[in-house]
Amino acid sequence: MKDKTIKDVAKKAGVSISTVSRVLNGYGNVNKETNELVRKAVEEVGYSPNAIARSLRSRSTKTIGLIVNNILNPIYSLMAQAIEDTAREYGYQLLLCNSGANSEYEKVYLDGLYEKKVDGIIIAPTGQNKEKINSFIKSGIPVIQVDRVIEGLVADAVVTNNRSAAYEMVSRIIENGYKKIALIVGVQTITTGMERMTGYFSALAENNINANSEYIKVGHFDENTGFDAMNELLSLPNPPEAVFVCNNLMAKGAMMAVRENNISIPSQLSFCMFDDPDWAAMNVPSITAVKQPTYEIGTKAAKLLINRVNNQNKEQKPVHEVIDSKIIIRDSM
Amino acid sequence: MKDKTIKDVAKKAGVSISTVSRVLNGYGNVNKETNELVRKAVEEVGYSPNAIARSLRSRSTKTIGLIVNNILNPIYSLMAQAIEDTAREYGYQLLLCNSGANSEYEKVYLDGLYEKKVDGIIIAPTGQNKEKINSFIKSGIPVIQVDRVIEGLVADAVVTNNRSAAYEMVSRIIENGYKKIALIVGVQTITTGMERMTGYFSALAENNINANSEYIKVGHFDENTGFDAMNELLSLPNPPEAVFVCNNLMAKGAMMAVRENNISIPSQLSFCMFDDPDWAAMNVPSITAVKQPTYEIGTKAAKLLINRVNNQNKEQKPVHEVIDSKIIIRDSM
DNA sequence: CTTTTTCATGAAAACATTTTCACCAGAATT
DNA sequence: AATTCTGGTGAAAATGTTTTCATGAAAAAG
Known part of the structure; x- marks a missing residue:
């Protein structure tokens, strides 16, 4: 049951793999008929792209890491939902990490995400790993801090007032x-x-x-x-x-x-x-x-991150977004 | 700021990349002193392995996909936590997908996980994509269904009574x-x-x-x-x-x-x-x-999945685990 | 009619690993 | 003394893509 590769498609369509790749990615110029031919071959052969190989070459994984304290806390689960929703909208997937507010776990997760070559990270940081996080940012992996802001962390932040x-x-x-x-x-x-x-x-x-x-x-x-x-x-x-x-x-x-x-x-x-x-x-x-405007915080953070990922505007100073909470008066006061 | 590779380590240590790989993976035989040398080089050069490249070659991503209806439902967030906990324990990471009980989204997610070459999938299935899921299983990607059981889905299941x-x-x-x-x-x-x-x-x-x-x-x-x-x-x-x-x-x-x-x-x-x-x-x-024994369901599902991943025991018929719920008598009855 | 663009394509390099194979030296066995 | 084994190593293949480069043909420009 070996997976079909771009090579199988190429053979089927009688073209080179470069042409197949071009068709698949809407790259460069390719003849109308060849295009058809390749698409049909993809269908017939039952081809599914290998994201790993793609990522290796293109240096983009379309994945973002999310590190929260505790996914059970409704604040974080709602935020996770918001982030996931916007991530999907832009074609990104979410790697979920539960740090338990433990900086050792956080460190392990950060390293894991780095090795997995995520395109970016959204984190409710403990504050103990800021050198590491700063080095990520310097090396080109954008990071957004949510919920809280760590002094000396040169990352964008989205928080409430x-x-x-x-x-x-x-x-x-x-x-x-x-x-x-x-x-x-x-x-x-x-x-x-x-x-x-x-x-x-x-x-x-x-x-x-x-x-x-x-x-x-x-x-x-x-x-x-x-x-x-x-x-x-x-x-x-x-x-x-x-x-x-x-x-x-x-x-x-x-x-x-x-x-x-x-x-x-x-x-x-x-x-x-x-x-x-x-x-x-x-x-x-x-x-x-x-x-708290938790959903908005998540959405904002995700958009900010994806923007950073796409624009590679590493030069730009980190921004701190503050979204206002709302007081709901009820009967307990 | 280019990442250091195994090649840089090899050069630093004055050995071949195969030797470095051997040291890093505890593979085969390698001289005690060479080992030391390589480890020191790794440290000095600040090497961090590239999981993408590793995955491409070794055909294992150490990642599992989780598809749930709604991470806001405490049932699912608790299950996610349990799965994440056990996944981490075994060195796996979690790709989180919120299907919203929508079978179209579910399909997109399934395809995404397939392309990302996850080692396995845990899903609370809608029931509309069972052919696809069955084909995953046939192609070697183990799938565990949680919360519910779909007729005709030849996957393990962990549910309550x-x-x-x-x-x-x-x-x-x-x-x-x-x-x-x-x-x-x-x-x-x-x-x-x-x-x-x-x-x-x-x-x-x-x-x-x-x-x-x-x-x-x-x-x-x-x-x-x-x-x-x-x-x-x-x-x-x-x-x-x-x-x-x-x-x-x-x-x-x-x-x-x-x-x-x-x-x-x-x-x-x-x-x-x-x-x-x-x-x-x-x-x-x-x-x-x-x-419901939600945490246990999650733990069980994760362990079952990881077992399948490691043992490649595709032959074994799917098992259906049932974990009993507990009735908690309170004042509303 | 030549020269330059543009279009369409394929060959091959590159991505960073793991893994297979081959090799050699020295130890162990015949 | 000849042989087999074993520990230690490196070269190179393989993984499945994207991307660069080269090439030729046809079209446009001079």
Whole structure:
């Protein structure tokens, strides 16, 4: 069952392989009748091109690598869908990598993608491998960072307005009359964690509210952190009246803790969150949330990448695109 | 910035490229000192192998294709994660394709994967491309079907016990004293839809309950169908007392409809579902659900595939693995 | 009528590997 | 002492394309 090659087609059509290649790629000049002949031969012989061979010679794989933390996080699965949709539109395929926010895995994946000669990479970077990523870019493989921005990484970025969205959200909480506002947020080494926290502080400062360090919980952007942090907050002698949880995984854990403590929302605690997963709208009460333009971020990132791939405009300075989140007011505030 | 090749390494080490290749692949016999020399040269020259060239010659890409309906459906994202995890473990990478349950897209993806010379394919098949898939298998590309089984597709399969799980679930509903039990289910052309419905009927029959065709809603496995179906059920002159919704997307839509109609669960309506997404446990009341062993299905499928790839045991008849779902009793029943 | 373009094609190089084959030296076996 | 084997190596073939270069014929331009 050996695959038919361009050679078999050439023999069948009685022409050279160069001519077949020309027909297949719409290259150069080729006689109308010869064209017909070749196309018929392709059909008869049941030819399917070998993308590997093509890639080797043409130095283009029509493949892009995507490295995300966790495909289970709806933020990333939606982003993956967006990227896949646009990739397909432009004839690219997607190599999916789940780094688990682990920089060692990330490194392995990066090397793998490099060896596979992907045309470009979209990554939610951990920040630990920036020299490697920079060297990729220098060597001609464009890279787009999504979700967050790493200092010193000379790659395009597509992110949301973390700081101002958080600022806006916390301002709304304050408008509603709350002063004792807690924050549950992720690591401060990545921009999402840092900027969302900065937004929180700005809003407090703007309204002359002193930040209470007991109300600020910093950990990982995951369910456990959210659960533990909320439990700690609720067991404070002077617990907060409102809480802003800075991503959907943390919020899920936090909500569990709220439930276990039989705290009623919003009467006993006002609850807001970053991200807008399915359950936020379905929860009783429905939860006020900062909805990221995740699909748009993915689309934008993919288009940016493909542009870089095609134009080889390596000279151009990296651009940082910011797409605004939207605050969805619901019943939890 | 041209990539370094095996040739550069050979020159640096003062040996032939065959020797370098041997060292890199742990092939054949090579002198201890030469080995050292080559390794040092690899390091010094900053060599990174070109997987494309390697694949062309060795006829193995260490890549597997995954075609799912919708990466947003937590069933598929979890499965993707499982597959990716095991793939990585065995040194394979994952080419992700979102068919959108559209057989035309599926076809395009299949052709794409074939051209890219993936070592194998895992697919939640639409059923419209079975000749093509069969021809892949015949030509030596192993294929594993997940989630569902297509009649006449000679590929291994990994699925859950749809029929008996549904049977069990509906039996429980009946045990709780309900007789007027509705079913919201997807298309009957794929096994998930068919088997879950069959389970429902068996349970009714077993308990001498006549099936009421008004209570049976068949549509697509999506949110809209769930929403519409539930609205129709609730507006019946003689509405059901219980409903079994056959996947998570439909259930989400159905739950929306329940909410809009101000129906109280479980006092006015007993609500059970297939699949166990985040929101099922968080819902108030929490929802009784059939939890599929999704991660295990993915792992199993990946291992099965990799086995096929390595052993080239094309002779072996396809196996159908069934992994049992678990019913999680919660408050909605 | 010559010279230059343009069209149409084929031969062969190039892409970066793996793998087969051949070779030789030295060790082991007869 | 002749032979077989074995460890170590390099040359070259092979993988299936794209692309460059060369060539000849026909058409256009002078």
